[in-house]
Amino acid sequence: MDEVLRLDHIVKTFPGVLALDDMNFDLRAGEIHAICGENGAGKSTLMKIVTGVYKPDSGEICIDGQPVSFESPNDAFAKGVAIIYQETSLFEEMTILENIFLGHEITRKKLGFRAIDYAAMRREAQDIFGIMNVHLDLDERAKNLGMAQKQMVEIAKALSYKSKILILDEPTASLTAREVDALFGIVRSLKEQGVAIAYISHRLEEIFELCDRVTVVRDGKFISCHAVGETNKDMLVADMVGRSMDNYYPKADVEIGGELIRAEHLNQAGVLRDVSFRINKGEIVGFAGLAGAGRTELAQALCGFTKLDSGDLYIEGNKVRIGSYRDALDAGFVYVSEDRGKYGLVVEMSVKHNITMPQLSKMKKGLFLDNGLEKRTADRFVDELGIKCPDCEFLTENLSGGNQQKVSVSKAIAMDPKLLILDEPTRGVDVGSKAEIHNIVSGLAKKGLTIFMISSEMPELIGMCDRIYIMKNGTIAGELPRGEATQEKILKVALDVA
Amino acid sequence: MGETNLTRADGRKAAFRKLLSTEFYLLLFLVAILVVMRVAAPGFYSMNVIMTVLNYFSYLLIAAIGMNLIILTSNIDVAAGAIISVVAIVIAFVGKTGAPIGVFMPVGMLTGFLLSLINGLFITRLKIPAIVATLATTQLFIGFLPLVVEGSIYDLPATFTWLSFKAKLFGFLPASVIFAAVITVGFMLFMRYSQFSKKIYAVGNNQHAATLSGINVNKVMVAAFMIAGPLYGIAGTIIATAGQRVTTTMANGFEFSIIAAVVLGGTSISGGSGRIIGTVLGALILSIISPAMNYIGLSSDWSDAVMGAIILLAVIVSSVSQLTKKKGTIAEVTT
Numbered sequence: 001m002d003e004v005l006r007l008d009h010i011v012k013t014f015p016g017v018l019a020l021d022d023m024n025f026d027l028r029a030g031e032i033h034a035i036c037g038e039n040g041a042g043k044s045t046l047m048k049i050v051t052g053v054y055k056p057d058s059g060e061i062c063i064d065g066q067p068v069s070f071e072s073p074n075d076a077f078a079k080g081v082a083i084i085y086q087e088t089s090l091f092e093e094m095t096i097l098e099n100i101f102l103g104h105e106i107t108r109k110k111l112g113f114r115a116i117d118y119a120a121m122r123r124e125a126q127d128i129f130g131i132m133n134v135h136l137d138l139d140e141r142a143k144n145l146g147m148a149q150k151q152m153v154e155i156a157k158a159l160s161y162k163s164k165i166l167i168l169d170e171p172t173a174s175l176t177a178r179e180v181d182a183l184f185g186i187v188r189s190l191k192e193q194g195v196a197i198a199y200i201s202h203r204l205e206e207i208f209e210l211c212d213r214v215t216v217v218r219d220g221k222f223i224s225c226h227a228v229g230e231t232n233k234d235m236l237v238a239d240m241v242g243r244s245m246d247n248y249y250p251k252a253d254v255e256i257g258g259e260l261i262r263a264e265h266l267n268q269a270g271v272l273r274d275v276s277f278r279i280n281k282g283e284i285v286g287f288a289g290l291a292g293a294g295r296t297e298l299a300q301a302l303c304g305f306t307k308l309d310s311g312d313l314y315i316e317g318n319k320v321r322i323g324s325y326r327d328a329l330d331a332g333f334v335y336v337s338e339d340r341g342k343y344g345l346v347v348e349m350s351v352k353h354n355i356t357m358p359q360l361s362k363m364k365k366g367l368f369l370d371n372g373l374e375k376r377t378a379d380r381f382v383d384e385l386g387i388k389c390p391d392c393e394f395l396t397e398n399l400s401g402g403n404q405q406k407v408s409v410s411k412a413i414a415m416d417p418k419l420l421i422l423d424e425p426t427r428g429v430d431v432g433s434k435a436e437i438h439n440i441v442s443g444l445a446k447k448g449l450t451i452f453m454i455s456s457e458m459p460e461l462i463g464m465c466d467r468i469y470i471m472k473n474g475t476i477a478g479e480l481p482r483g484e485a486t487q488e489k490i491l492k493v494a495l496d497v498a
Numbered sequence: 499m500g501e502t503n504l505t506r507a508d509g510r511k512a513a514f515r516k517l518l519s520t521e522f523y524l525l526l527f528l529v530a531i532l533v534v535m536r537v538a539a540p541g542f543y544s545m546n547v548i549m550t551v552l553n554y555f556s557y558l559l560i561a562a563i564g565m566n567l568i569i570l571t572s573n574i575d576v577a578a579g580a581i582i583s584v585v586a587i588v589i590a591f592v593g594k595t596g597a598p599i600g601v602f603m604p605v606g607m608l609t610g611f612l613l614s615l616i617n618g619l620f621i622t623r624l625k626i627p628a629i630v631a632t633l634a635t636t637q638l639f640i641g642f643l644p645l646v647v648e649g650s651i652y653d654l655p656a657t658f659t660w661l662s663f664k665a666k667l668f669g670f671l672p673a674s675v676i677f678a679a680v681i682t683v684g685f686m687l688f689m690r691y692s693q694f695s696k697k698i699y700a701v702g703n704n705q706h707a708a709t710l711s712g713i714n715v716n717k718v719m720v721a722a723f724m725i726a727g728p729l730y731g732i733a734g735t736i737i738a739t740a741g742q743r744v745t746t747t748m749a750n751g752f753e754f755s756i757i758a759a760v761v762l763g764g765t766s767i768s769g770g771s772g773r774i775i776g777t778v779l780g781a782l783i784l785s786i787i788s789p790a791m792n793y794i795g796l797s798s799d800w801s802d803a804v805m806g807a808i809i810l811l812a813v814i815v816s817s818v819s820q821l822t823k824k825k826g827t828i829a830e831v832t833t
Contacts, residue, residue, distance in 0.1 A: 052712075072712055072714075073709075073710060077712060083710075089704065089707030089710050089711070091699065091700050091703035093699065093702075093703050093766070094700070094770075102697075103696075105696060113691070113692075115692070116692070116693060116696075
């Protein structure tokens with residue numbers, strides 16, 4: 001196979017940080033080459049060098065055997081390199097058509113001016129969607145599209161550049177299983193057509209399903225490169241963390257108490273259908289299901305973010321009505337969002353301020369905030385949860401994803417809740433931090449905290465939870481106790497395979 | 499396969515939604531005012547009033563088109579009024595010598611260009627937020643004028659006021675209206691057919707993504723100021739030539755009307771969305787309100803308050819329609 005891209009001994013430093021240290025990577029036409037590594041291992045920096053966003057300090061980039069130097073992303077596009085970022089980078093107020101061709105609109109001479117030729121762009125976009133087997137209204141604005149549709153538009157955009165090299169950065173992070181299948185179909189057909197694809201993913205299953213080779217990076221260094229047939233998950237994880245992972249999903253034995261919460265026949269038009277469940281004191285109860293099954297919606301309805309149409313909720317046997325998040329907090333529910341950056345943390349503020357924010361009224365001395373008390377409170381959590389920061393005055397945005405998540409959890413448990421609702425607590429978190437978060441959650445349960453945990457990673461639920469509810473189409477489709485739950489059983493219920 | 503198609507019914511709904519745009523509501527509102535005036539004060543439809551309205555509308559619109567570009571890149575320019583004041587004084591200096599419009603209008607455009615460029619460079623090079631940078635330059639420009647000119651430049655020759663008094667198409671249509679029409683059509687074509695206009699929208703939508711798409715964000719922002727400058731220059735020329743005396747405070751505060759026209763026209767103040775046609779309608783409504791109130795017997799003291807109320811109403815309507823749209827179109831990811 002032809003080698004289309006080669007990176008040799010790439011070094012890239014940022015002030016105070018060695019981001020890439022003697023990195024090597026190569027990509028052949030018609031292959032899908034996975035890159036994996038913990039968050040902060042250097043994957044993103046590596047990709048930004050390939051796409052001309054950053055310039056390496058030293059080392060060589062070769063495309064089709066020729067050394068190249070990219071001054072800007074435009075140079076990379078011109079050489080046929082396209083990237084689809086984890087968070088889609090579409091322009092929300094612009095149409096699909098404008099988004100696909102942004103920066104390289106098709107033009108023709110009209111009255112001496114170079115005018116955009118909408119008809120030609122439309123034809124080409126239709127051709128590209130035809131190849132992808134996708135049907136979208138080209139005049140729809142990006143803001144009206146779902147995540148999966150946005151990703152399709154991004155891929156169409158990449159194809160419109162006639163790219164030979166396509167980089168996908170965590171493309172499945174917010175897709176449903178079905179959408180992932182569709183995406184894989186498109187990626188495979190691009191591979192057939194000789195496109196070289198670099199595939200960055202946290203989900204090891206995907207790598208084995210889709211990819212031909214896999215490169216592991218750690219601490220900015222190249223660690224290993226294998227054909228997927230010659231390696232396995234354990235080997236990859238060991239390469240990624242540099243140590244073996246025995247305690248992947250620890251669960252301490254906890255005495256389960258009486259009923260804490262009982263929900264009966266909860267309904268919300270178009271979202272939840274006749275949802276009933278119970279959670280006992282000290283339990284970790286998992287909610288499994290495909291994206292869109294209604295898990296986050298259930299958690300948000302419990303917390304009063306959205307209104308239920310009908311149904312009853314009992315806390316320790318007493319009927320309660322939750323109309324707002326304030327009510328939920330008073331009832332002892334705390335919600336930790338899956339989207340830390342957007343709903344969880346104010347990343348421009350310090351670790352301390354994030355942790356104490358919800359209960360500043362308890363931190364007063366006279367008219368003013370008691371800085372000492374705030375600091376002591378924050379320090380306690382930094383210490384207990386092992387948040388890696390120089391001190392609690394450190395800005396949250398400078399922490400890694402895993403540590404930010406720990407701050408989110410600290411903020412929640414600082415409120416001393418009865419029920420902690422964790423929505424995808426390990427999404428976008430590297431393998432090492434994942435284990436730490438599992439330990440923290442398990443430790444909280446041991447202290448008697450009850451936990452409602454939503455996760456899309458089945459092994460995580462199976463390892464952590466006392467019981468697992470499986471949701472499908474807005475209702476509870478099944479329940480499995482610890483010991484009986486297996487990935488196959490959960491998936492069968494979630495997919496409704498009898 | 500995970501088909502992600504929009505059905506035809508969705509398409510029809512989308513087409514209907516598109517029709518119910520800001521521009522549509524503005525047009526309705528405009529027609530309503532015109533009908534009310536027809537009934538309440540027929541005298542409003544005299545040639546004289548129409549020409550006065552059109553003249554004000556012309557220079558407001560020309561400046562607002564420039565402001566629209568700046569706001570689309572999610573910046574703002576509160577120095578527009580000050581720049582126009584400076585332009586007026588500069589061309590009065592030149593016009594005093596008896597120079598024809600062919601000389602002083604380009605000088606005015608160049609003045610607008612340079613002053614606006616200064617704003618653009620402050621914002622992009624020194625990373626000063628647009629509101630702060632242009633607020634500072636407003637004071638600078640306004641503060642500088644009295645040092646150079648004492649109050650006003652007067653006794654300007656007929657060559658100077660030629661544009662406002664003599665230059666009329668078919669003997670009645672002021673040249674300013676022709677300018678506005680040509681500029682409006684030109685910019686409508688520019689916004690639809692130029693590659694550069696797409697970059698303006700992209701920058702206003704998402705600076706980070708624009709950078710990743712290979713767009714030089716700073717260049718696009720400075721360019722928006724560079725285009726707006728000469729437009730302020732033309733507006734300043736129309737304003738200054740309306741009389742034989744040009745004062746140093748001629749257009750101070752005019753920036754609020756300009757920004758109001760753009761915002762009323764549906765351009766998002768956070769950038770990235772808005773169309774020229776909206777700005778045209780916004781400017782037209784603002785131009786009509788004050789004389790219209792006059793004609794139905796309300797004191798002109800009321801006009802600022804009424805304009806404020808209209809803008810507030812427009813912003814509320816657009817924000818409410820945004821909210822309901824969002825509710826209706828939460829994209830279904832499950833199929």
